[in-house]
Amino acid sequence: MHLVIPFAAAGPDDEAALQAQRSLDLPVLRTLLARLLPVPPENDLRTDLRADVRADPRSWSAPHERVLARALGWTGADGALPFAAWQAAADGVDVGDLAWGLLSPAHWHLGTEQVSLIDPAALMLDEAASRALFDAVLPLFTEDGWQLHWAAPLRWYAAHESLTGLRSASLDRVVGRNVDAWLGSDPAARQVRRLQAEVQMLLHTHPLNAAREARSLLPVNSFWLSGCGVAQPVTGALPTMDTRLRSPALAADWAAWVKAWDTLDAGPLAQALAQVQRGAPLRLTLCGEREAADFLSADGGVLQRLRSWWRRPDPQAVLEAL
Secondary structure, three states: OEEEEOOOOOOOOOHHHHHHHHOOOOHHHHHHHHOEEEOOHHHOOOOOOOHHHOOOOOOOOOHHHHHHHHHOOOOOOOOOOOHHHHHHHHOOOOOOOOEEEEEEEEEEEEOOOOEEEEOHHHHOOOHHHHHHHHHHHHHHHHOOOOEEEEEEOOEEEEEOHHHOOOOOOOHHHHEOOEHHHHOOOOHHHHHHHHHHHHHHHHHHOOHHHHHHHHOOOOOOOEEEEEEEEEOOOOOOOOOEEOOOOHHHHHOOOHHHHHHHHHHHHHOHHHHHHHHHHOOOOOEEEEEOOOOEEEEEEOOOOHHHHHHHHHHOOOHHHHHHOO
């Protein structure tokens, strides 16, 4: 079993987040870490995925995304991991050898000093509304030679030759932040920015958005493109990704994040500990904004397990390093 926990650590530059993190009491995680051994750097899951950006919260791919890509056997630069093609294939799209991107309908919030991206989940977009908006923006893309495919209210897929090798920031990096820092400046990115501007103008007067605002729902006024690239074969095992910390972390709802950690500690981590106690192998990966810490169950006999227990790593120290 390989259990990956994204957003395990709070934002390093948010004092409220750090206070919430320091309030965590995670007895099961403490016991579990005492039964595991850290993976040596030479066996690090992220070695071939741009190690030079591993500890940079401004990287285009979040640590848990790089961990997932490495577990699936992919290679690729930061921000150029083909999650869109992988997801599209899972949604029944014949991706072939085209380069695909995930085109997420979104709300860009205009603040006093920046434009920030709201989590698309907050749109509460149903199928009928999503299809209507998809049909409205479709001609803007097709006239430039793009292929678009509707898969789900928040999952639209786009294929275009310019997406081959295009670096794009994932939603998990951009939500709640200034979009300007993640838009890119190469020719392909400039084309995406032009399309974003055209979509914004078209949707500004769309009657569906007027109806949404009348119901106190956020208007859909743009899109975000991410996960670009040509599909790569999956040669590794898909890990178990527990994402319950994601929504409260992206919303900066740290009270909810602490509660989610409590349920994670009492649920999946307790189950993982029980497996380790029965002698089953376990890989645990804790991911923050900057880094991922990887641990393996000790299988070198009683002496190694005793040494691991004697270390008794402090969960707070592990989380603060992420």
